[in-house]
Amino acid sequence: MTGSQTHPNTLDVMQLNIALPNGHRLLRDVSLSLRPGEVRVLVGESGAGKSMIGKAVLGILPQNLKVTEGEILLEGQHLNAMTPWTRRKTVAQSAALIPQDPLTALNPARRIGPQITDPLVRIHGWSRTKARETALALLDRVHIRDPKRVMESYPHELSGGMRQRVLIAAAFAPSPRLIVADEPTTALDVTVQKQILRLIRELQQETATAVLFVTHDMGVVAKVSQQVTVLFAGKVMEDAPTERIFTDPRHPYTRALIAATPSYADLDRPFSPVPQALIAELQDDIVRDDARHQGGAR
Amino acid sequence: MLLKTTLIRLLTTAVTLFGVAVVVFVLVRVAPGNPIAMMLPPGATEADIAALEALYGFDKSLPEQFVIWLGGVLQGDFGTSITLRRPVDELVLSRLPATLELSIMALVIAVALGTAIAVIGARRRGTATEVGLDLSSGAVLSVPDFLWGLVFVLLFGVLWPVLSISGRIDPQIEVDFTSNFYTFEGLLRGRLDVVQSTLSHMLMPALALALPLAAMIAQLLKQNLKEVLLQDYTTLARVRGFSETSVILREALRNALLPTLTLVGVQFTFLIGGTVIVERIFSYEGLGNMAIDAVINRDLPLIQGIVLLFAALFIVINLLVDLSYTLLNPRLRHG
C-alpha cells in the first residue's frame, strides 16, 4: 500500500468529544485510527456511541449534537476546520456509508440505477456511460443476477439481501478510501448475514479500502477485522489487534463482552451477560471522569 | 381486474349523479318563489300564469316532472332556461371554459406557491424563517377565498388600480374563437393579446381562490418533507455529497408530494365551489356567476343543469387524482 507519504492514515480520530447542548458528553475522548486497507471494528453494547463515531466522521450528526473537542482527519485533512460545503465535498470524495437498514436506505420512489449512478455523475463528474458501466459491473460483482433489470427496478421489487447488495455496490462505486459500515447485517436474515459479511470483506480486500465496521457482535469481530475498538458509554475501553483481543483481552469489559457472546461451536457453554457489578463500576469511573473533565474545562 | 374496477367506478358515478339529480330537483321546487310569476309582468292574470306553467310542465306532479326531465337529460336534452330562453346545455357549456380556466390557474398558483413555501420551510427547518412561514400560512388560511377577493378589489381595484377587477377580457378585444377557452385557444392561435388580457383579468380572482389552498399545501407538504428528511435514504444522499437543497428537491419532494396529492384533489373541488362567489365579486362571466343569477331568478332548469355539471366535474377530478396517485406511486403501478 502506498497511500499519502506525508500522512499514512486514512482516518484519524483524535480525542473526540461530542456533547448535548446541556454539556452531557456522548463521546468521551475517543481516539482511533485506520491505515489504508485496514478494517477496524467498533464494538460495544447498544448506546455505547458506535454509530456516533461514524456519523461524526461522515458529518451527519443530529443537529442537537456538537463536536466540543477533538479532531477528525480524513486522509490527513482536518474535517472540523472546513466550511460545511468543503467538508461535504471532501467526505463525498473519500468516504462512503453502508447503512444498517437496507429497507429504508433506498428511495422508494426512484429506480435503483439512478440511485447508484447519480452521485457518480453529479458529484464525481463522471460521464453517464462510465457511471452506468461501473454500476453494472459492481452489481454483477455483488452477485446480483440480471443487473440490467435490477437497475430498472424499484426498491420494493427487491429482497432485503438484494437491497443491501445494491447499497454495497453503491458504496464501493466511487472508489472511496474509507467506508463506514454501520451494522450492515443486523437487519437481515441470519442466512443472508454471512454472505453479506463475506462480500464486504472480499470487496474491501480487492479494492484495499479502509473500513470502519460498527457491530455489537463479538462474533463478527473475529471474521472481518484487523483492529478492534471496544467502547462503553462513549469511552474507549480497549484498542487492540484482533488476534490479541481474543487470546489476551486486557480490559475486564472486553473479557465480559467475549463471555457474553454466544458461541455457535459450543452451545453447551453457559451464556453470561455482562455483570451488573462491572457496569456499575465502569459507570462510576465515567462519572468521576466527567467531573474531572468539567473541572478542567472551567 | 382493471375492467372490474372501471365498472364499479362507472356504476358509483351513475348512482352519485342520479342522487344529485334527485336532490337538486326536489330542493329547487320546495324552495319558495314561483319562477313563472317572476317572468310575467305584474298585471298578469291567473290564466296567463297557468298557461305558462303548462308550457314549462310545472302543472304536473313532482314525480311526473322528474321523469320527464330525467328522460330528456338521458337523451342530452337538459331543458330550456326560463330567463334566457336558450337550451340549458348550450348555456352551461358556453360558460364552463371560463370557470375551468379560472380554476386551473388558481390550482397552478396554489401548487406552485404552496410547494415553494414548503420547500423553503423545510430547508430552513428549526429556524425563525420556518416559524415565520408557519405563522403566515396559518393567518392566510384563516381568511376565506371570497374575503381575499374583496381585499384584492379594494387594494388593486380601488386604492391602487393596476389590475382589471371586472369581467373576463377587455371588451375592446375582438374574439372570434371556436371555443370559449380564451387562454388555451389564444395560446394555440398565437393570439397573445387575448391570452394577456384574460390572464390579467383572471389573476386576482385566481389568487383569491388560490391563497387558502396554497397555505394548506405549504403546511401539509412541509410536515411531510420534514418526516421524509429523517429517512435513511436522505442521510445517504447527504453522505454522497448532495446539498440540503438538492436532497429536498431530488430525494424528498416526490415522496412527500404523494400524501399531499389527496388533499389537493379534495381541496380543488372546494376551490371550484369557491368560484361561485368569487366570480360574482369580480363579475367574471363563468358558471358560478350564472348559477347565482339562475338562483335569484328561480330558473329551475338552469340551476339543475349547472348543479349536475358541477357534480360531474367533481367526479372527474376525483378520478384524475386517483389516477395520478397510481402513476406517481411505483408500488401501486406494479401491484
Ligand SMILES: Nc1ncnc2c1ncn2[C@@H]1O[C@H](COP(=O)(O)OP(=O)(O)OP(=O)(O)O)[C@@H](O)[C@H]1O
Ligand atoms: N440526537 C440525539 N440526542 C440525544 N442523544 C442521542 C442522540 N443520538 C444518540 N444519542 C445517544 O447517544 C448515545 C450513543 O448513540 P449511538 O447511536 O452511537 O449508539 P450505538 O452504540 O450505535 O448503539 P446501537 O447499537 O443501539 O446502535 C446513546 O445513548 C443515544 O441515546
Ligand SMILES: [Mg+2]
Ligand atoms: Mg448504532
